[in-house]
Amino acid sequence: MKISELSRTTGVPVASIKYFRREGLLPAGRATAATLAEYGDEHVQRLRLIKALTTLGGLSIAATREVLTAVDRADSADGTLKAISYALPVPVAQAPAVDEDEEARAGAAAAADVAGLVAAMDWRIPATSPHVRGLTTALRELRRLDADYRPERLVAYAELARSIARLDLERAAAFEDAPSLAEQAVVVLALSGPMLELLRRLAQEDLVRRRTTFEDSEDVGADAPA
Amino acid sequence: MKISELSRTTGVPVASIKYFRREGLLPAGRATAATLAEYGDEHVQRLRLIKALTTLGGLSIAATREVLTAVDRADSADGTLKAISYALPVPVAQAPAVDEDEEARAGAAAAADVAGLVAAMDWRIPATSPHVRGLTTALRELRRLDADYRPERLVAYAELARSIARLDLERAAAFEDAPSLAEQAVVVLALSGPMLELLRRLAQEDLVRRRTTFEDSEDVGADAPA
DNA sequence: CGTAACTCGATACTGTCACTATCTAGCACT
DNA sequence: AGTGCTAGATAGTGACAGTATCGAGTTACG
Structure with a gap:
């Protein structure tokens, strides 16, 4: 696959692919000549992962490089999890x-x-x-903002966080033997956060809405302001 | 309070305070002359809030402005919650x-x-x-990454997200009648996310560590004091 | 064989963001 | 009167994430 094809199948501009190469996020293609290289499926996969980490996970290029390095060094399943967990910003x-x-x-x-x-x-x-x-x-x-930081509340949050972490690890464990373990683990660890945040916002939105059923019914099921 | 004092008590450089004014995050001081203005506690409070939203919440200046505008327009408790929820990026x-x-x-x-x-x-x-x-x-x-997006799992996450949202709203409700409701609500809604993410990471870390007790005991419990 | 299209790697440029610095005035306290 | 502070406007900085251009080489097609 030539770079232009790689660009076409992933939707990433050629210039950006070159940029990711420079930054060490993407391995070089197999050079077939001084000015020609061959790319494969692993490059497609890697580019998808880069896109996911940067756009969904909100990682910077530098952070993405850290994470991908951890992925590439991955040996044992748990070691991978720990490495990735620490590589995440x-x-x-x-x-x-x-x-x-x-x-x-x-x-x-x-x-x-x-x-x-x-x-x-x-x-x-x-x-x-x-x-x-x-x-x-x-x-x-x-504390400085006089916000509510009482230990009981913290523990309540922490208990829920633990439940979520269990779900995360269950999900990661499902790929225990797959060669793509590290990649799946990255997805789980790095992208669960934003997803969970979205779910939390939705749940908040629902709860607030239920408490205000009478005073504004304007936008239940209808439109949103620009 | 002169701008230099405001700067000293909050730790925010004068130039940054002026910047926040320009960007509409901070109201102007009460002008006492063409080149002199008086700032009060509300400015101190507002600056703290700005710092919290940008550094802890990770909000951009533009997003912070949105949120603060919602805070200032706040009337009813629930209306405030909704406005803030939508103003958050x-x-x-x-x-x-x-x-x-x-x-x-x-x-x-x-x-x-x-x-x-x-x-x-x-x-x-x-x-x-x-x-x-x-x-x-x-x-x-x-889906594009072949990650695990099955509805059962999503629902499991969503249930936990709902529990968290309930905790959030309980916390916010504690300030129902306080004049600072809007500010506390902002703190709860905008800053719970990062905090929860941290807790989730900690819980993940703990769970992973417990599964790997034998292969590396290097850093369990004991640690290098800073 | 010739040439148009493509590629490589290096370098330079662009736009956005969040400040930070400088400048021109105008007070204000001693 | 002079020193030090202030307001508001404008300009500059450094980091980040690309994007564009260039020279030199390659290759597929006619």
């Missing part, structure tokens, strides 16, 4: 410190919250996990 | 069509999946909801 930007003292106090309180949660859930997770750090940052900011 | 980028025929077929299949899900969940949601469109896009791409 943490969805909370690390804000720099604002005020020394206040920062330290709020940070310590948030860290205690997280530690308490991890203990309550009996999670065996090192304090160095990027996700722990991300959660600590998130709680620190929520 | 949908976490799935709308990919343009690749192939006419194939696109139409896959799109129709995905749309059917979503319709089935909405029916199964008894959700009262118009088909024009941005979230419905986003979910349709997501399923279309997952």
Whole structure:
């Protein structure tokens, strides 16, 4: 398959394919001459994966490269899962410190919250996990906003998160023996998040709608404002 | 409070404060002269909210403006929730069509999946909801990747999403009568997502670790102190 | 064989985003 | 009166994700 055909079958412009090659997301084609290379199904598959991770998963090119590297290094099923999980970007930007003292106090309180949660859930997770750090940052900011961060609520969310994680791993396990395990695992781990977020929004929308049946019936089943 | 003080108490550079003003995220100070304005606590609060939405929530400046506009227009509690819910960006980028025929077929299949899900969940949601469109896009791409998109699994996720949404609304309801309802609602709706994602990752990490107790014990429990 | 169409890899350019810096004035406090 | 701060406008920056162009080589068709 020539690059133009690869472009046609995937819908990705030739220039972008070259860009992904440069960035190391896509292996080079098998060169048949100085100015000609042959691409195969694996390139089609890889391009689809790249598209999914960037457009659906919202990953940057750099993050996508990390994830794909983990995919390519994959050996054992569980090792793959862990590698991918760590390669995925943490969805909370690390804000720099604002005020020394206040920062330290709020940070310590948030860290205690997280530690308490991890203990309550009996999670065996090192304090160095990027996700722990991300959660600590998130709680620190929520605390600053006087938002509701009480441990009981956190635990309630965490329990549900655990149920979801179980579903995720069940889904990934279904591909345990497939050669495409790593790719499927990536899809599961990276794309479940956005999907779940959508489902949560839909559920919210439904619940809110049910509470407001009388005061506005304008857009149930009908239109939406531009 | 002068702009320099506002900057100091919030940790946001003066230039950024001016930028947020230009972009309409922050109301102007009360002008006391042609080149002097007075800022108050509401500006501090608003800046905190902006920071939270952009860094934690990952919202763009434009999206943040939408959300804040909804906050400012807020009247009834439920109306606010709905407005904010719709102002939040949908976490799935709308990919343009690749192939006419194939696109139409896959799109129709995905749309059917979503319709089935909405029916199964008894959700009262118009088909024009941005979230419905986003979910349709997501399923279309997952389908293209031969991922697991079976209705049973979707329903399982959706049930959990509903439980989470209930927690969200409970949290928001706690502020029903507070003057800061809209702001708290924003925090709940916009920032629960990233937090939940973090919790899900932690739960995944824990589950994976428990399945691999023997092959790597390097980082269970003990860890390098920062 | 000739040539038009295609390809490779390198380099340069473009548009968007979120700031950040600079500039011209005009106060305001001492 | 002078120093320091301010407002608002405009311009510049750096990162990101492509997109476009170019020179040189290749190849399929007539």
